[in-house]
Amino acid sequence: SQQGEEDPQALSIQEGENATMNCSYKTSINNLQWYRQNSGRGLVHLILIRSNEREKHSGRLRVTLDTSKKSSSLLITASRAADTASYFCATETQGGSEKLVFGKGMKLTVNP
């Protein structure tokens, strides 16, 4: 089993609707990050939330973190067709590891 798992694995919505993606993880973390990947492209950092934070906003993005449940959610409000992409959560585990562990990703399709 892997550290970060996004849920649902695919989501299709209409432009203007909100999209919520969830991420669960297994070990204690220092921070959790969300990345976006357009098809065939590199990953782009969206937002980082630290383990002592509960909620963070950036533009149309809202991230929550519940360390007791080992879960995070990414909310994209007022979605646009350009938000169509895969979204990944990534965790930095406690204990000195220097790597980010990525989940499998979630495919979001926003229909115009």
Next chain:
Amino acid sequence: EPEVTQTPSHQVTQMGQEVILRCVPISNHLYFYWYRQILGQKVEFLVSFYNNEISEKSEIFDDQFSVERPDGSNFTLKIRSTKLEDSAMYFCASSWGAPTGELFFGEGSRLTVL
């Protein structure tokens, strides 16, 4: 805006051949990484590099793999004898501060092993 650049964008090679993937990280970044993504699957950590040495590597990063920062700007990943299962998109990333702050990724090098 500074960016991580990777070359080649796509390489096709025969099984058993050596491949070198090149990356130019953002100039003032201190931590460098290689990740790979097999088509449609998760992004897997390969190796992190700091202060001119490997700081962490995954079980995927076996003796067939090596990394080098030969000249202070380039960061290379070498696969000595490619296997079919090495076919993947390889991403270079760099970060400035703490090793797991925001990572800046390149656009990737697609490796196809025939």
